[in-house]
């Protein structure tokens with residue numbers, strides 16, 4: 001019996017999130033007297049696969065099959081379910097991101113497993129197996145029992161403190177034996193956002209709203225993000241107006257992110273916006289209206305004009321980076 | 325092409341969440357119900373595709389009690405041709421997908437939302453596709469029909485792709501699939517009255533998960549305010565106190 005973790009790589013490197021879920025799984029394994037097997041699909045070097053041991057995996061199943069690059073959900077779910085069966089996994093864990101959300105529900109059907117998505121921490125109880133998740137876009141939490149023998153969960157990022165160990169991992173090649181006819185998706189075109197910090201992976205996110213006044217005013221935010229190594233985000237009206245790309249829109253109808261710190265400039269803090277950022281460890285608001293609702297959720301704030309504040313922050317960030 | 329749009333009935337997104345006395349349930353008194361925002365966008369795109377030709381029929385389906393009928397009528401007013409309501413309490417994603425199996429068998433394209441804005445389950449679409457044994461594409465931000473074939477845009481973390489995929493297929497849609505949701509026009513509302521809203525009884529199925537109780541988030545500590553003219557202090561606080569930069 002084991003716990004199976006679905007890991008994702010980005011150009012052959014594991015995402016921070018993958019390390020976090022392996023570590024999360026290891027903490028659960030300890031309580032359940034179980035062990036962690038990570039499943040990796042794609043071309044990842046042995047060094048990188050070995051690294052999963054530092055987060056508590058004892059075994060890695062490595063699937064190297066280029067056909068999976070089309071991300072056919074049906075074939076992927078089949079592969080994960082076969083790995084889970086091979087490992088007699090009682091619990092299968094995915095990240096609560098695009099890929100996890102796409103595959104986990106399918107896997108739950110294949111394994112006759114109950115599923116809970118967006119789990120925000122270690123199980124609150126093991127008998128019966130009970131997990132906590134956010135509902136109503138962060139306005140409440142629910143405790144949910146999974147009644148089946150095999151269980152599937154997707155894990156909300158940044159809700160677990162990573163623990164490092166030094167396990168030795170056993171790396172095995174795994175062939176789920178998926179037939180060609182399961183691969184039906186044809187990718188006609190891929191557009192990669194290059195050279196930028198991946199928004200959903202970023203530890204620092206700098207975000208602008210309608211208070212930034214227009215598309216020509218983002219230079220300061222870009223500079224600040226560059227110095228701090230931050231990702232850039234925006235509110236919905238900003239992407240709707242075409243000031244910034246849709247890729248950067250966060251909120252209930254955009255991306256859902258959970259960085260260590262989210263710094264919002266000229267964003268009022270509408271409930272639908274907060275739905276996408278409320279899991280951030282710290283929220284910082286710069287807004288000229290002291291009554292703006294964002295201040296109700298912010299940890300730090302400046303009541304003032306973003307255009308006066310940004311140059312000072314750039315200067316301070318430069319000084320900080322020069323000495324640290 | 326025949327399209328099925330799955331419709332979840334949810335509280336208005338600005339609803340303040342209140343719990344019943346023992347925290348066992350969400351208090352629904354006085355709630356305004358709406359079409360789940362992503363389902364509304366999915367339906368909007370389906371109607372746009374029908375107007376462009378190439379779609380024979382749009383059906384909408386919901387698993388819910390009688391209170392969801394006004395939401396389904398609205399979907400008919402926006403442009404769906406007929407509707408199914410499966411008369412059951414939607415207790416979990418598995419249970420809902422099982423119920424939807426009653427009606428989902430004969431469509432070329434099924435559209436579901438990326439999550440319902442109430443319980444944020446992100447489960448029904450993928451589960452239904454697996455039960456039907458058909459393919460699914462997630463995080464879809466665009467769909468077109470070209471010469472009777474589907475062209476789908478999907479977002480990945482850090483990339484977007486254009487795909488072609490054979491039917492039948494279930495797509496799980498998100499932002500971008502349509503820009504503004506369609507508002508029903510007077511004519512649509514009149515026509516919706518004559519359209520079929522079929523009610524089916526629930527089939528036997530057992531939910532696999534169970535909501536025990538709810539909690540409201542702990543109140544947050546007051547925001548620490550830094551003076552506008554001394555903004556540099558903010559960087560110091562984030563570095564030294566919060567230790568996040």
Ligand SMILES: Cc1cc2nc3c(=O)[nH]c(=O)nc-3n(C[C@H](O)[C@H](O)[C@H](O)COP(=O)(O)OP(=O)(O)OC[C@H]3O[C@@H](n4cnc5c(N)ncnc54)[C@H](O)[C@@H]3O)c2cc1C
Nearest residue numbers: 209210211235236251252253266267268272273288289306
């Ligand atoms: C179903 C639904 C889903 C939605 N989904 C999302 C979503 O996913 N994401 C999202 O962001 N929104 C979403 N919205 C929209 C949301 O309700 C708000 O309208 C939106 O978030 C407001 O964006 P904003 O804060 O940039 O703009 P505004 O609300 O206009 O706020 C601008 C702020 O900038 C401040 N300001 C102005 N000038 C300056 C200056 N010089 N310096 C500093 N501050 C200044 C103002 O005081 C104000 O607080 C959704 C709405 C609905 C109905």
Ligand SMILES: Nc1ncnc2c1ncn2[C@@H]1O[C@H](COP(=O)(O)O)[C@@H](O)[C@H]1O
Nearest residue numbers: 330386387436437439440445446447448
């Ligand atoms: N009760 C329901 N009836 C019909 N469709 C539903 C229902 N619940 C969810 N769905 C569909 O499944 C999507 C995802 O919902 P969920 O898995 O509940 O987050 C929604 O956007 C709907 O398209």
